[in-house]
Amino acid sequence: MKPLSTLGAVLALACAAPLATAAARPPACDKPEWPAEARRYGLEGTTTLKFRIDPQGRPIEPSVARSSNWEILDQASIKSLMSCVFPPETVERVQGKAVPLQFVWKLEGADKVPPAFAEGSCAPSERFARFVPLERGATGTDGVLVRLLVRPADGLPYGVKTEAADPALAQAAADYAQSCRFVTDPKRAKEPGSAVIGRVLLK
CATH class of the missing domain: 3.30.2420.10 (TonB)
Structure with missing residues (x-):
């Protein structure tokens, strides 16, 4: 990029x-x-x-x-x-x-097509409703802005970071996003992790 x-x-x-x-x-x-x-x-x-x-x-x-x-x-x-x-x-x-x-x-000059989010893959949560990929709205009362990297080989997220000022909320949102899964192109399995941006929505 x-x-x-x-x-x-x-x-x-x-x-x-x-x-x-x-x-x-x-x-x-x-x-x-x-x-x-x-x-x-x-x-x-x-x-x-x-x-x-x-x-x-x-x-x-x-x-x-x-x-x-x-x-x-x-x-x-x-x-x-x-x-x-x-x-x-x-x-x-x-x-x-x-x-x-x-x-x-x-x-x-960058390939901006991120790995596809696997709907329904995030762990059940009493605090968070779902992860919405490509959503770039600021952290607010409805959700937390999140960025993460995905391992092409298995679709697992890593390097999850949030934009929440509250440390407890930031950690909880990061843990939730960490539980989500993504679908990657097998042809890119040996490439470095791909970036995904989205928001974790609060219930």
């Missing part, structure tokens, strides 16, 4: 209001570093940050205005933002106001 450079997104959106003028210079930023774990699990999303710019052109007080739903991508966005230095005209224009900026994390 090849990551699209998010630097283009940073520079392009830095020219949006309230930073915009036709002749505005873009900020000088390090190339965003795509987390290896995010690539492995095929994570994508858009993180919107808000921040202020100090008199030296450095970002300060960064916060996530809208999450990508993946903590690892949100943190990578903040890390990338903090490497930026904004030109004096931008510093003067915003004058300490909160500035929005988006980081678009998208993979290209």
Whole structure:
């Protein structure tokens, strides 16, 4: 899976209001570093940050205005933002106001067909109703966002991770997803594990 450079997104959106003028210079930023774990699990999303710019052109007080739903991508966005230095005209224009900026994390050139979920294969649970593959909604009162890898040889999940802030809920959701089974293509049995994203729904 090849990551699209998010630097283009940073520079392009830095020219949006309230930073915009036709002749505005873009900020000088390090190339965003795509987390290896995010690539492995095929994570994508858009993180919107808000921040202020100090008199030296450095970002300060960064916060996530809208999450990508993946903590690892949100943190990578903040890390990338903090490497930026904004030109004096931008510093003067915003004058300490909160500035929005988006980081678009998208993979290209990858086989995005995940292993098929075996319906009804998850263990019975008093807390969880079912696993829904390909569902990317944020963790909420109705369910927990989950990512996992599947061994092509036998369809067993491993490396199960959740986006739940509550440690007890996170562990319970991970254990439930671990009990689910997936159907893989026998021709790919010797390939590394394939990524699956979905949500464990609460009863």
